[in-house]
Amino acid sequence: MASAASRAVDRRFRLAGFSERDSLVVRSMVRLLAGRTRDRWSVVDADPVHLVIVPVGFTGELPPGAAAMNVALPLRADDLWSQLDRVSGQLALDEGMLRPGRADNGDVRPVAAGPGRRLQLLRWPPDALLGSDLRYLRLATMLGARPFAIDELAAKSNIPLATCHAFAAVLHANGVAQWLIDPDDPHGDADGNTGLFSRIRSKLGLEGPR
Amino acid sequence: MNQEHRILFTGTIGVGKSTAVSSLLGAPLVSEAVDGGGVPVAVDHGDVVLDNGDRLRLYGTPGQRRFEPTWRALADGAMGLVVLVDHARPAPLADLAIYLENFLDLIARTGCVIGVGRMHAGHEPGLDAFADVAARHGVVCPVVPVDVRDRAQVLSLVDLLLVQLESRGG
Numbered sequence: 001m002a003s004a005a006s007r008a009v010d011r012r013f014r015l016a017g018f019s020e021r022d023s024l025v026v027r028s029m030v031r032l033l034a035g036r037t038r039d040r041w042s043v044v045d046a047d048p049v050h051l052v053i054v055p056v057g058f059t060g061e062l063p064p065g066a067a068a069m070n071v072a073l074p075l076r077a078d079d080l081w082s083q084l085d086r087v088s089g090q091l092a093l094d095e096g097m098l099r100p101g102r103a104d105n106g107d108v109r110p111v112a113a114g115p116g117r118r119l120q121l122l123r124w125p126p127d128a129l130l131g132s133d134l135r136y137l138r139l140a141t142m143l144g145a146r147p148f149a150i151d152e153l154a155a156k157s158n159i160p161l162a163t164c165h166a167f168a169a170v171l172h173a174n175g176v177a178q179w180l181i182d183p184d185d186p187h188g189d190a191d192g193n194t195g196l197f198s199r200i201r202s203k204l205g206l207e208g209p210r
Numbered sequence: 211m212n213q214e215h216r217i218l219f220t221g222t223i224g225v226g227k228s229t230a231v232s233s234l235l236g237a238p239l240v241s242e243a244v245d246g247g248g249v250p251v252a253v254d255h256g257d258v259v260l261d262n263g264d265r266l267r268l269y270g271t272p273g274q275r276r277f278e279p280t281w282r283a284l285a286d287g288a289m290g291l292v293v294l295v296d297h298a299r300p301a302p303l304a305d306l307a308i309y310l311e312n313f314l315d316l317i318a319r320t321g322c323v324i325g326v327g328r329m330h331a332g333h334e335p336g337l338d339a340f341a342d343v344a345a346r347h348g349v350v351c352p353v354v355p356v357d358v359r360d361r362a363q364v365l366s367l368v369d370l371l372l373v374q375l376e377s378r379g380g
Contacts, residue, residue, distance in 0.1 A: 122350070124345070144351055194376065203266070
């Protein structure tokens with residue numbers, strides 16, 4: 001897996017809506033995570049910034065163009081770490097920074113996300129990327145089963161498209177997924193055993209496919 | 211005619227295969243004789259009768275390697291696999307490798323979830339090490355901690371298995 005440090009980008013963030021004490025805690029924790037997060041994060045007091053970190057429930061105004069990240073208190077380092085890396089992935093996607101990769105035969109393929117492109121999971125993602133978020137667990141499970149276009153992934157999982165894009169970018173940035181250009185999707189119209197799976201879900205009290 | 215569908219729970223002896231199935235179904239398991247290379251082997255299972263009369267049969271495979279012929283017999287026609295790993299054993303990564311190797315055909319054909327039990331925070335190997343073992347076997351599947359006594363957690367394993375099967379179109 002490629003190291004995070006080799007691609008690190010300098011990013012600026014500021015805080016909004018925290019008490020002075022909580023601000024200190026958040027700043028300290030981000031500083032402690034330096035060298036582990038995908039990007040290098042520096043706290044600043046004024047815009048422009050890449051990211052505004054706010055507490056859960058914050059209702060104030062946010063600067064245009066900046067990503068917002070809600071954090072729950074008390075703060076957990078692993079949550080903060082995985083959220084920062086997810087934001088980095090989304091920013092990289094927005095900035096068109098995704099790099100080309102290599103196919104098995106050595107040919108370079110264009111790999112940026114886009115229409116007609118499907119994401120393939122190469123291995124199960126590191127636990128730090130998934131955290132305890134069941135949405136990411138489900139998305140990774142689907143991508144492990146077969147490559148998905150992101151809009152199809154969002155539709156079948158019933159998870160917001162933006163979340164799917166951000167997660168895809170993080171997977172790609174961490175070297176555990178690759179984009180495929182393959183106009184023929186052999187699974188696109190597959191109905192398979194959906195009746196059987198629905199019956200099993202119904203009997204066990206599991207929600208249907210989302 | 212009603213059909214029988216089979217999901218296998220495999221792993222080392224004492225890992226909690228029968229406990230997992232029993233937790234899930236809320237009922238004790240029954241034993242059935244399965245071919246073990248010319249010798250009948252008693253295997254535990256629990257059943258769920260589906261709305262159309264089909265039967266979902268959840269098997270706990272016998273744990274020891276000497277039962278490999280029984281594993282193969284159970285894997286034939288199964289719809290998916292749950293591998294349970296006991297983190298408290300001396301070599302849990304090697305344990306996982308044994309079950310991945312033996313069920314590789316089934317995994318490639320269907321789906322697999324790896325549940326790691328008896329994990330304690332900070333104790334190595336972490337979940338990523340188990341995912342590494344899976345990757346070395348060409349297996350990309352969920353690797354999650356599990357307490358097999360907790361029905362919700364066992365149900366979550368089955369849910370993830372179904373998500374894979376649904377994604378592949380069955």
